[in-house]
Amino acid sequence: MTREGNVEKALVAQLALPESQLLNRVRKHNQIMLHNFRSAVKKSCGCTLMGCLRKFEIVLIPNQVIYPKFCEDHRSEFRREIFLRAFLNSETGVKAAQVLAAPPYPSEDTLPENGLG
Secondary structure: OHHHOOHHHHHHHOOOOOOOHHHHHOOOEEEEEOOOOOOOOOEEEEOOOOOHHHHHHHHHHHHEEEOOOOOOOOOOHHHHHHHHHHHHHHHOOHHHHHHHHOOOOOOOOOOOOOOOO
């Protein structure tokens, strides 16, 4: 017994449900594209990460509905976090290099002697 396509079939079956945990989990990092192509077709998509304007190409494969939501540069959560931090700080005027190099918590030697910041 093969299990190919079971995830896609389960997703398609749950598309009609108003709140599906499976759909929410899949849509967090992927996009669902329903199509009826019988052969592989290339499609251009835009990265959905805020601030990224890159286009990337996906191949729509028959009987597959799950495809990447982000461009190649932002496929990992780590890279998305770094990009968003840099993008948001560039919007507010803080240099991204300062934010990425800054320690997450102040060290003891950077606090004033009275302990108030």
